[in-house]
Amino acid sequence: MTPPAFDLRPYLEELERFADGQMTTAEQAAFEIRLEQDAELYQAYQAYEQLTADLRWVAGHETLHQRLLALDRRLDQRQEALTRIRRRQRKTQQQWGGILLVGVLALLGLWLILRPAAPNAEVAWARYYVPEAGLPDDAVNERRRPLLAEAMRQYRDGHYAPALHNLRRVPSSNLGQDTLLYYSGIMLLSQEQPEQIRAAQPFLRRVAMQSASPLAGRARYHLGMAYWRNQQITAARNTLRSVANDPRNPYQDAARQLLRSNALPQE
Amino acid sequence: MNSPQQLAEVLTSLRIGNQSYLIAFYEQNRDLFARWARRQHQLEPAAAHALLRTVLVDFYDQVADGRLTKLPPDVRAYVYGLADEQLRSATTTEILPEDEAGRRQQLLRLFRQLGLDCQKILMYFYFRGYNFEKVAGKMGFANANVARLQKATCLRKLYELRTRTATGNLA
Numbered sequence: 001m002t003p004p005a006f007d008l009r010p011y012l013e014e015l016e017r018f019a020d021g022q023m024t025t026a027e028q029a030a031f032e033i034r035l036e037q038d039a040e041l042y043q044a045y046q047a048y049e050q051l052t053a054d055l056r057w058v059a060g061h062e063t064l065h066q067r068l069l070a071l072d073r074r075l076d077q078r079q080e081a082l083t084r085i086r087r088r089q090r091k092t093q094q095q096w097g098g099i100l101l102v103g104v105l106a107l108l109g110l111w112l113i114l115r116p117a118a119p120n121a122e123v124a125w126a127r128y129y130v131p132e133a134g135l136p137d138d139a140v141n142e143r144r145r146p147l148l149a150e151a152m153r154q155y156r157d158g159h160y161a162p163a164l165h166n167l168r169r170v171p172s173s174n175l176g177q178d179t180l181l182y183y184s185g186i187m188l189l190s191q192e193q194p195e196q197i198r199a200a201q202p203f204l205r206r207v208a209m210q211s212a213s214p215l216a217g218r219a220r221y222h223l224g225m226a227y228w229r230n231q232q233i234t235a236a237r238n239t240l241r242s243v244a245n246d247p248r249n250p251y252q253d254a255a256r257q258l259l260r261s262n263a264l265p266q267e
Numbered sequence: 268m269n270s271p272q273q274l275a276e277v278l279t280s281l282r283i284g285n286q287s288y289l290i291a292f293y294e295q296n297r298d299l300f301a302r303w304a305r306r307q308h309q310l311e312p313a314a315a316h317a318l319l320r321t322v323l324v325d326f327y328d329q330v331a332d333g334r335l336t337k338l339p340p341d342v343r344a345y346v347y348g349l350a351d352e353q354l355r356s357a358t359t360t361e362i363l364p365e366d367e368a369g370r371r372q373q374l375l376r377l378f379r380q381l382g383l384d385c386q387k388i389l390m391y392f393y394f395r396g397y398n399f400e401k402v403a404g405k406m407g408f409a410n411a412n413v414a415r416l417q418k419a420t421c422l423r424k425l426y427e428l429r430t431r432t433a434t435g436n437l438a
Contacts, residue, residue, distance in 0.1 A: 008426060016419055020399075051426065052393065057331060058375045059394035062386065064286050064327050068293055068320040075297060 008051070011044035018045075019052065124263040125192075129225055130254040132186045132218070135179075145174050151183070160190045178213040181206050185219065189226050197229050208239075217243065221251035228258075233265055240264075274338040281330045284394060289323050296343065303347065308354050322349045332368075377428045385421035392418050 008015070017023050018031050035042050134152045142149035147170045154163035164187040172180065185203030188196045204226060207219035224239030243255035258264055277288050297316055304315035326346060329335035339345035378386060384406065391397040391405055399411035399418070408414045 007430070009423075009430075012423060012426065013419065016422065020415070022415065054371050054374045055378075055389060055422075055425070056393045057328075057371050058378045059390040059392075060284055060286075060331055061324055061328055061375060062378060063390050063394050064289060065320065065324050066390075067286060067290055068323060071290060071293055072297070072316055072320065075294065 006043050006047040008044055008047055011041065011048070015045060015048040019048065124261075125229060128254065128258040128261065128263060130221075130251060131190065132183075132222065135183075145170060148175060151187075155183075155187060155190070158190075160187045163187050178207050178210055178215050182215045182219050185226075186222060189222055189229070192229075194230065197226050201226050201230070217246055217249035218251065220246075221249065221255060224255065228264060237264060271340075274340065274342075277342075278330060278335075278338045281327060284396075286327065289327055292342070292346075293319060293323055296346075300347070300350070304350070307351070310354075318350055318353065319346075322346055322353060325349060325353075373432070374425075374429065377425060377432065380428060381421060381425060384417075385424060388414070388418050388421050389425070 014031070018028065023031060035045060134155050135148070137149070137152075140149045140152055147166050151163045151166035151170065154160075154166065164184060167180070167183055167187060170180065181203045185200040185207065188200035188203065191197075201223060204219045204223035207213060207215050208217075208223050210216050213219075220239060221243045224236050224243055227233075227236035227239055237259070240255045240259055243249050243251055244259055246252060249255070281288060297319060300319045301310075301312045301315040304310040304318060305312070310318065323346065326335070326349060330338075378389070381389075388402060388406060391402045392399075397405065399414040402418065403409070403411050403414035406414065406417070408417065
């Protein structure tokens with residue numbers, strides 16, 4: 001570093017007053033004359049000018065440095081404030097999200113509790129199926145048709161397989177073809193096994209197609225119910241609709257009730 | 268701010284002490300620069316901000332000293348280059364062999380040893396060009412005469428600091 005070339009201290013006050021324009025006109029004129037005549041004063045003046053030029057540079061440098069620091073602090077504060085706001089917004093969003101989630105879960109729980117129970121096939125069947133009562137005793141005439149009487153007794157007692165076995169042993173000359181087919185179908189359907197239900201359908205269909213038979217309408221009802229039990233929904237609906245539209249069919253009301261309920265799914 | 272005419276205007280305004288261009292530059296580029304410094308030199312944001320401030324002050328010094336006579340066409344690229352250079356070799360004006368640079372850097376160090384009020388008074392008077400009345404207003408002094416006396420005291424302090432340092436170095 002270069003040491004100060006000249007000790008300014010004895011001259012400093014006077015040089016400052018001159019440089020800062022603090023002298024009166026007379027003082028300034030006198031000072032200017034002295035500057036020209038006094039070599040030491042002139043040297044001091046040169047040193048002072050260099051010092052103030054350097055100081056101007058330093059002041060400019062430092063001003064920018066401090067302004068940038070102040071701006072930096074301001075920008076940091078702004079950034080922090082923005083971060084804080086964003087964090088608060090996120091928190092609020094999370095709170096609302098949580099509330100919404102709890103609401104949705106509560107509604108879901110409520111729906112699970114209050115939703116209409118899914119129709120149980122067994123319950124619906126028991127509710128809507130009107131079973132065949134079987135042939136009355138006077139129509140059976142036990143002395144003439146003991147096997148038929150036995151079959152009907154077993155049918156009423158719920159022993160459907162033996163009842164069907166005995167029914168098949170009844171001579172065809174002893175019983176009408178449509179009656180035999182009809183009760184074969186009924187006894188198969190009553191066993192409530194998928195295979196038997198499917199097996200019942202051809203018997204009942206054949207009777208239902210015999211429009212001259214008094215059992216045709218009843219067979220149509222049981223055929224429709226066999227379709228339903230076998231999940232053949234369209235066939236069940238169509239068959240039961242024809243039963244419901246037939247005023248002479250003894251099962252008209254039963255068919256209508258089932259069609260109106262939601263037990264039979266819509267197409 | 269890219270046409271040659273505009274660049275020349277920036278240079279002129281910086282030379283007469285209007286630093287607003289650099290202040291605006293810092294405000295607009297601080298975050299961008301911090302991302303660049305993190306990617307290129309793994310600098311934390313606070314360190315990157317400090318580096319940008321140093322580089323901008325250095326840039327300003329170059330203009331004020333007359334070392335930079337023509338503003339580069341891409342000021343941002345130039346500033347990034349200065350930062351790169353600073354990080355790689357840590358060369359600053361502080362170690363320039365020039366007498367003037369050494370003298371000014373020394374004065375800067377001594378200036379920072381002054382009290383904050385003295386620093387402000389000298390900056391207001393010698394850089395901002397405020398008259399004593401305005402300095403008094405800014406500093407809360409009773410009148411211009413108080414401001415004049417305070418300025419004189421601060422200048423004397425700085426000069427004495429410099430004299431003491433020079434004597435110490437010689438001894």
